[in-house]
Structures are given as C-alpha cells and as structure tokens.
Ligand SMILES: Nc1nc2c(ncn2[C@@H]2O[C@H](COP(=O)(O)OP(=O)(O)O)[C@@H](O)[C@H]2O)c(=O)[nH]1
C-alpha cells in the first residue's frame with residue numbers, strides 16, 4: 283500500500299537546499315473554504331428537523347424586520363414562527379419581533395457583515411425550536427457578504443424595496459441567483475418614488491428566473507396573502523418530504 | 531468585508547492539510563474562486579496580508595485562479611459561459627435565461643506548496 287491515498291498526489295521538486303530540507307512539494311487539497319461552515323450548517327439542519335427555515339437577506343432598511351413582524355402576526359393562528367436576527371450593533375429588531383408575539387433571539391455580530399452557521403447554532407440554543415413550525419433567520423443587512431454562508435436554511439429569500447433601484451439584482455447577482463423567493467417590498471410608496479415595476483421584474487427574471495416573486499407592503503399588508511400561502515405550502519412540503527424519508 | 535472570514539477559514543484548512551502531510555511551513559496557497567463568488571481580489575489579498583502572521587503560511591504566496599461563470603440551458607441541453615458580470619445567463623442559442631450555474635460560485639482551496 284502506498285503511504286498516501288490516491289486523491290493526494292504529491293510531487294517533489296527540489297529547490298536546491300543544501301541538505302534537501304527545503305524541498306517544496308505540492309499537495310492537492312481540493313476542498314471548499316466553506317467546509318467547516320457547511321458542516322455546522324448540516325448540524326443546524328438536523329436540529330431544525332421538520333421546521334421550515336428561511337434565510338432572509340437584503341440591504342439595510344429594505345424592511346426585513348417589518349415583513350417578519352407582519353408575517354408573525356398574520357400567521358399567529360396557524361403557524362408558530364421563531365426569529366433569529368443578525369444585526370451589527372443593536373437588539374432593536376429582536377425586541378420588535380418579540381413585541382409582534384414571536385420568540386426571537388438577537389445575534390449582535392459587531393464588525394462581522396454576515397451570519398455564519400456557528401453563530402446561528404449558538405443563537406438556536408436560546409430558542410425553543412421544538413415548539414416552532416417556522417424559523418426565520420434575518421441576516422445582517424448586506425447583499426454581498428452573507429451569500430456564501432449556508433446557515434442550515436431550506437430557503438433563501440432575497441428582498442429589495444422600491445426605493446433601491448430597479449437594477450439591484452444585476453448589481454448583486456450571486457445573492458439574487460441563489461434566492462428561492464425574491465420579495466419586492468414597500469409597494470405602498472412605489473408610485474411616489476417613481477418605481478419602474480416592469481424594469482425591476484425584468485432584472486429579477488433575468489438573474490433569478492426560477493425564483494418566486496412577491497410584491498408586498500409590510501406596512502399596509504398589501505400582497506401578504508400570496509407570501510403567507512407560499513410559506514404554508516413550503517412548510518407542508520417539507521413535513522411531507524421528511525415523513526416519507528422516515529417511513530420508507 | 532467578508533474576505534477576512536474567508537481568509538481565516540482558508541488558513542485553518544491550509545494549516546490542517548499541511549500538518550496532515552507532515553509539512554512545517556506553507557510556501558504557496560492556490561485558490562480557485564468563481565467569478566460570481568462575490569470575492570473582491572484586492573480585499574482577499576489585503577485580508578491575507580493581515581491574517582497570515584503567526585501561521586504556517588506567514589511567508590506564503592497567495593495565488594488565485596478566477597473561474598468564469600458557466601450556466602446550463604435546459605431547453606437546449608447545453609452549457610455556456612456568461613458574457614457579463616451581472617449574473618445574467620441568457621442562452622446564446624435560444625435566449626432563455628438560465629437559473630442553473632454549473633460553475634462560478636467556487637471558493638476552493640485547490641492545492642498547497644509546502645516544505
Ligand atoms: N412605506 C413603507 N415603509 C416600510 C415598509 N417596510 C418597512 N418600512 C420602513 O423601512 C424602514 C426599515 O425597515 P426595517 O424592517 O427595519 O428594515 P430591515 O433593516 O431590512 O430590517 C423602517 O422605517 C420601516 O418602517 C413598507 O412596506 N412600506
């Protein structure tokens with residue numbers, strides 16, 4: 283048997299050290315830099331079990347927390363939602379979610395511009411996951427940094443608001459391309475700010491052609507019904523998928 | 531700047547791999563980064579300069595291969611390279627936008643040069 287397994291081919295090329303001690307050799311690694319994070323994300327996924335888990339991303343101020351407040355309230359009679367909120371500095375968002383009637387945990391990330399699976403794992407220690415149907419993770423307001431970190435979610439939701447420019451999906455392609463759903467928020471002020479709806483929907487369709495698009499106002503509640511129906515359906519789908527796996 | 535977090539993961543992975551090979555220092559780190567991975571080359575290099583001190587890679591070179599984004603058109607059953615950096619993947623044959631990336635999001639530690 284060879285000392286090294288076949289996936290690692292090592293080639294020696296001497297750089298002419300006096301006693302050979304400076305021999306530089308190449309080691310094939312071929313591993314994702316996200317290997318560690320992805321492992322923790324997989325553990326999170328196990329822990330979440332049949333709960334539907336969302337990772338919601340947007341620029342600061344698009345209305346992630348406002349949408350969650352309303353979602354929590356409007357689902358109160360059929361689904362118990364818990365929220366994990368990432369924020370650079372404060373715990374204001376967790377307080378808002380708590381006031382809306384849902385258990386919430388704040389992750390204050392300090393200088394870190396995104397959530398990682400380990401932060402979520404620690405936060406979930408403080409959440410009674412057993413009693414929940416849906417877990418929403420509000421990521422740090424940023425459209426670049428959170429993209430690469432799997433948190434153990436089932437679905438990525440990327441949000442933009444009507445004040446942000448219709449070409450946003452083109453400027454932040456990765457995070458829109460990974461989205462299962464794209465939410466256009468603040469449609470109550472679309473007209474006032476001169477939002478070009480057709481142009482925005484066209485950029486979304488070009489970058490994220492498979493994503494489901496919702497146009498909502500977290501303020502007035504317009505468009506919420508479709509979004510809530512989608513959540514309910516995704517939750518049912520997950521429960522059914524897992525029960526099949528356990529049975530057969 | 532998430533490049534700092536990426537560099538920390540990279541150094542952990544590189545040191546573990548180098549130790550596994552019985553190496554005492556890392557001379558070069560070769561990465562493969564996809565065009566749509568959201569990594570800024572200058573930020574990556576800057577973070578690396580700041581983070582490598584005190585590690586086995588304290589004098590290492592960082593070499594990065596950027597991989598073009600490649601999408602797949604399900605209508606034509608064909609793959610194609612994206613011709614823009616906005617993530618718009620319109621099939622050159624039939625014009626359908628594609629949601630499926632075959633390549634472009636990689637953040638991979640390809641290989642090390644160790645001694
Ligand atoms: N007009 C309007 N304002 C909204 C809407 N949703 C959120 N906002 C406001 O936008 C600001 C940022 O909302 P917030 O939920 O904190 O955004 P987050 O940073 O994405 O969590 C707040 O002042 C909200 O009241 C909406 O649908 N319409």
Ligand SMILES: [Mg+2]
Pocket residue numbers: 346347348375420
């Ligand atoms: Mg918020």
Ligand SMILES: [Zn+2]
Pocket residue numbers: 603604605606607621622623624625626
């Ligand atoms: Zn085609």
